[in-house]
Amino acid sequence: MKVLAVLAHPNHKSLSYAFFQQVIQGSQENAHITEIQVLDLYEEGFDPVLVFNEEKRRRDMHLDPKLALYREQILWADKLVFVYPIWWGRPPAMLLGYIDQLFASNFAYRDHGGLLPEGLLKGKSAVCISSMKGPAFYPLYWLANAHKMLMRKALFRYVGIKQVKFFEFGNMESKQGKQKEKLERVYRYFKAVAH
Template structure:
């Protein structure tokens, strides 16, 4: 299995970065993982801003030469892992901009004229690892699972990815946040996971 890790946090001393390291550590010890590659969106200076004009049209976004390497990595991967914080109940703007650019028509899906498109990323699986200051139940109870609905239904299922797993860790700014246990849970998952 080829694993692509997409990291969306500006600080390499953050807890999100620690979770990224546990994903990499577990994947490195997993015999099922053939190769792992990392896209660190902030470190590479990824531009999340969509810009359309006379020369750059939305309908051509699937072939944007600036995103060729990113598209190749997405197609190469069997499993895509996103590591990011939850800010204001959703992923950071950097990750949402990446999604806006990458999950383009004629790359991630194709319109068929009906209610739902043809998902072009079938057969892949996704894992979302996210951390937040508030309690874990905040997303489920207060926000009605908006984060999972956004990521699973509005995005991944739409492009044909049916296998989606979430690790949503709350209370991560509290000394009682059980950081070690949560980091170990992610490590153990990636050490044993298959596609």
């Protein structure tokens, strides 16, 4: 299994970065994972801003040469892993900009006139590891589970990815947040995951 791990947090002293390191360490110790590639969107200087004009059209985004390496990474991977904070009930703009540009028509999905498109990333799986200051039940009850619905249904299912695992951790700025236990949980998952 080949893993692409994507980090969307600007601070390498953050808890998100610590989770990212646990993904890498666990993956490196897992005999089922043959290769891992890492993408730190902020360190990479990824530009999340969409630009469409007469020279750059949305329908051609799947051919944008500036995004070719990122498309190759997604095609290469069996498992896509996204590590990010929850800000304002959703992933940060950096990750959403990556999604907007990479999960493009004729690359991640193809319209064919039906109600739903053909997902072109079938067979892959995804893992979302997110953390937030507020309690874990906040997005579930107060926001009608919007974050998971966004990622699972509006994104992954749309492009053909059916197997999605969530680690959604709350109270991460609290002394009682059990940060070490949660880091260990992520590490153990990636050390043992087989598909």
